[in-house]
Amino acid sequence: MTNGPRTVLLGATGYLGAITARALVERGLTPILAGRDGHRLSQLAGELGGLDFQIADARDRGSLTALISPGDVVISTITPFRAVGEEVVRAAVTRRAHYLDVAPEPPWVRTVFQKWGRPAREAGVVVMPSVGFSFSPGNIAGAAALQEAGPEATRVQVAYFVLGDFEQDSFGAGVLESVTGALFEPGLVRRDGIIDTEMPGRRERTYTIDGLERRAISVGGPEHFTLAQFQPRVLDVDVFIGWLQVDSKGRSLLPKSATSTARLSPGRAMTKFRHRRMVRDAAEGPDSVGRTGMVSMVVAEAMDPAGNTLSRVTLTGPNPYDLTARLLAWHAIAVPNCGPAAAGATGPVNAFGLTSAIEGARQAGLERVD
Known part of the structure; x- marks a missing residue:
């Protein structure tokens, strides 16, 4: 000890x-x-x-x-x-x-x-x-990409994925409440060196992972602060998550109001009701055997001001x-x-x-x- x-x-x-x-x-x-x-x-x-x-x-x-x-x-x-x-x-x-x-x-x-x-x-x-998985790996991968890219890098994009046997039952109720509930709240973005407020899901990117296209939505994370601490020349930081997918029963894990104009309409209330019900019905979380079927992945890219990728770092590990x-x-x-x-x-x-x-x-x- x-x-x-x-x-x-x-x-x-x-x-x-x-x-x-x-x-x-x-x-x-x-x-x-x-x-x-x-x-x-x-x-x-x-x-x-x-x-x-x-x-x-x-x-x-x-x-x-x-x-x-x-x-x-x-x-x-x-x-x-x-x-x-x-x-x-x-x-x-x-x-x-x-x-x-x-x-x-x-x-x-x-x-x-x-x-x-x-x-x-x-x-x-x-x-x-x-x-933890959200969001330490992005800080590490993003900093490594910036170091490899050199002084031309002023932009960083980080994306998180969960691969393998991953569906709604992979969420514990507390994690589901914490993650998806936050999608209804103002998030973060770093633009031109300034932290600003931005609703989650404002932007999307498509990544090719293991030969398959996976959609990722923008969110706020500590990388908006920490990567500029690591390299002050960084002006723009984006963080995406690509693991809020449809489960095996066809139910979306993503509140639609996070990525559409529904957040400005009466549909937002219905979406929040469905979200609360999803949290209520969530299981405690997968057992040790169930967790072994999941793989964590983070992809970080350092870019020049024009958006050209100078360096890419991909990390994989055990379940989140x-x-x-x-x-x-x-x-x-x-x-x-x-x-x-x-x-x-x-x-x-x-x-x-x-x-x-x-x-x-x-x-x-x-x-x-x-």
């Missing part, structure tokens, strides 16, 4: 939280498991060798303050972050603890970078949203859930050692350096395929 700063895992009894707890233990960490259900916490703690656990509520500032100590690494897997994230990051920064989360929600990403970046820097701690858990475990070990210069809201490349971030991704199972 490792010594050093404590790792505190909030949401440990949720679907992704439990996978993350196991990944942390596999890396030699002894996380403190935290959540609202004492019985389930006790059961999971016992399964993992008798870990410490503590009841805490993400909406209760007092319980969070009692849970978190200076120097801790706080990991939050509690979704949706736009509803329950604020008190956790506030408690971490106030208590001078590092903060990691798994948020795939553009509005929350913007909140972390623009509201909590300066307080975290002043506190000497790292706050890093969206650690296990990949996220393994990345969180690596980050939990690395963050306390990244030094005061990394303090603030940041991504893995800027916190650890590109070489170390690539190695961390490799240890989590991400490999470059082109």
